[in-house]
Amino acid sequence: MNSDSPAADALAQSCVLASRYLRGLSTASTSPTAPDLAAELPEEPGDVADVIAELFASLIPGVMPSAGPRYFGFVTGGTLPAALGADVLASAWNQNGAFATMSPAVAAVEEACARWVVDLLGLPGQASVGFVTGATMANWTALAAARAHLMSRAGWDVTQEGMTGAPPMRVVVGAQRHSSIDVALRYLGVGVRQISVVPCDDQGRMRADRLAAVLQDLERPVVVCAQVGNVNSGAVDPMNEVVDAAGAAGAWVHVDAAVGAWWAASADLRQQLRGWERADSWALDAHKGLNVGYDSGIVLTRHSAAHRAATAITATYLPETPGARDGSLWVPESSRRARALPLYAALRSLGRSGVAALVERQCSLARLFADGLDGMPSATVRNEVTGNQVLVSFGSDHRTDRVIEAVQHGGVCWMGGTTWRGERAMRISVSNWMTSADDVHASLAEIERCLVATAD
Numbered sequence: 093m094n095s096d097s098p099a100a101d102a103l104a105q106s107c108v109l110a111s112r113y114l115r116g117l118s119t120a121s122t123s124p125t126a127p128d129l130a131a132e133l134p135e136e137p138g139d140v141a142d143v144i145a146e147l148f149a150s151l152i153p154g155v156m157p158s159a160g161p162r163y164f165g166f167v168t169g170g171t172l173p174a175a176l177g178a179d180v181l182a183s184a185w186n187q188n189g190a191f192a193t194m195s196p197a198v199a200a201v202e203e204a205c206a207r208w209v210v211d212l213l214g215l216p217g218q219a220s221v222g223f224v225t226g227a228t229m230a231n232w233t234a235l236a237a238a239r240a241h242l243m244s245r246a247g248w249d250v251t252q253e254g255m256t257g258a259p260p261m262r263v264v265v266g267a268q269r270h271s272s273i274d275v276a277l278r279y280l281g282v283g284v285r286q287i288s289v290v291p292c293d294d295q296g297r298m299r300a301d302r303l304a305a306v307l308q309d310l311e312r313p314v315v316v317c318a319q320v321g322n323v324n325s326g327a328v329d330p331m332n333e334v335v336d337a338a339g340a341a342g343a344w345v346h347v348d349a350a351v352g353a354w355w356a357a358s359a360d361l362r363q364q365l366r367g368w369e370r371a372d373s374w375a376l377d378a379h380k381g382l383n384v385g386y387d388s389g390i391v392l393t394r395h396s397a398a399h400r401a402a403t404a405i406t407a408t409y410l411p412e413t414p415g416a417r418d419g420s421l422w423v424p425e426s427s428r429r430a431r432a433l434p435l436y437a438a439l440r441s442l443g444r445s446g447v448a449a450l451v452e453r454q455c456s457l458a459r460l461f462a463d464g465l466d467g468m469p470s471a472t473v474r475n476e477v478t479g480n481q482v483l484v485s486f487g488s489d490h491r492t493d494r495v496i497e498a499v500q501h502g503g504v505c506w507m508g509g510t511t512w513r514g515e516r517a518m519r520i521s522v523s524n525w526m527t528s529a530d531d532v533h534a535s536l537a538e539i540e541r542c543l544v545a546t547a548d
């Protein structure tokens with residue numbers, strides 16, 4: 093192509109292809125196949141327009157329409173129109189969001205997002221905020237900050253002394269924590285044997301009445317990891333009771349709120365979260381219920397000095413700008429894309445009431461799923477549907493797995509499987525902004541069809 097901006101041409105071409113894809117997204121098959129890519133690295137340069145066209149054509153059979161309304165796997169958000177538009181700008185601008193000198197625009201947008209998120213969710217106004225890839229890194233950052241804080245209180249400077257000879261850090265978790273907590277702890281040098289597990293109730297909520305007993309036996313310093321939104325059931329830990337018990341032991345309370353954080357924007361749903369704002373740190377995902385595209389996680393802490401001590405990068409050639417936000421001080425990465433831009437656009441386009449309406453719709457559609465399943469022969473809804481998650485079993489483990497497999501091959505909708513309280517279950521996560529009651533009814537009909545098809 094003969095142009096004054098080959099990059100603009102490539103973008104225009106990609107936008108045409110992407111728009112065509114998005115127009116068919118609602119009805120795209122949820123049963124993709126592995127694509128066939130060129131096996132060898134080419135020796136010679138290729139024409140850009142050909143590369144883009146070929147990329148699209150060869151990959152499209154393997155693209156899972158997880159951004160669409162009938163994808164209920166894992167906890168998967170789509171991407172809101174404003175967020176997608178902002179994501180394209182972020183790619184075209186290709187700003188480095190590490191330091192304010194590199195991009196005053198990114199510094200400003202992160203600053204606004206930090207204020208808005210804290211305000212929207214009712215978290216402490218002085219919270220330190222970092223924009224990370226997802227909740228796994230948010231959990232890591234928060235736990236690294238917890239370690240810095242607790243060690244410093246015990247007279248140990250982790251930055252200078254490292255962990256050899258440090259007072260042992262004890263970690264208390266619920267039996268139904270997300271596995272990314274274990275991974276984050278592993279990255280921090282905390283092994284499985286240093287983790288104390290508090291039993292959960294039948295919905296996967298930490299039993300606060302058992303927490304105090306576990307804490308009693310531990311030497312300080314202690315971190316308690318609570319959860320707002322179980323990845324399977326959606327259940328929320330009793331936050332006030334957890335914070336009360338932890339506070340009595342001088343523990344740092346971390347909340348993994350990857351699933352349920354945005355419920356705090358709804359007057360109705362926020363009742364379940366009462367007391368979560370009293371914690372010391374929070375891990376959030378914007379790429380789940382809020383429907384900002386990947387990758388978008390947020391970490392917040394009540395202790396900015398410890399947060400900074402855990403993650404800040406310093407070098408003489410990396411100047412901090414007084415009065416401006418240097419984003420990389422609050423995250424484990426240095427160079428990074430302007431991932432707060434789509435978040436900003438999402439919040440700007442939804443407003444406070446839009447976020448509330450979005451999460452309330454997800455949760456009411458989850459209840460619509462549960463009601464529909466309740467009427468099906470051999471289907472048993474396994475959880476109290478208080479959020480966006482539904483767990484359902486179909487008589488036996490074998491049958492449940494066969495139904496899941498049949499649904500996954502059917503192409504109408506996509507649901508995953510899990511093991512819940514010792515038995516197999518289908519997981520239905522209503523997280524996409526596009527999902528309507530019609531999508532739920534069509535998906536229920538598909539589950540019913542698969543139930544019939546797998547009958548012995």
Ligand SMILES: *Cc1c(COP(=O)(O)O)cnc(C)c1O
Binds near residue numbers: 229270272348350
């Ligand atoms: C998804 C999830 C995580 C991990 O989040 P990523 O964004 O995949 O890193 C952590 N905790 C819970 C409860 C989750 O649902």
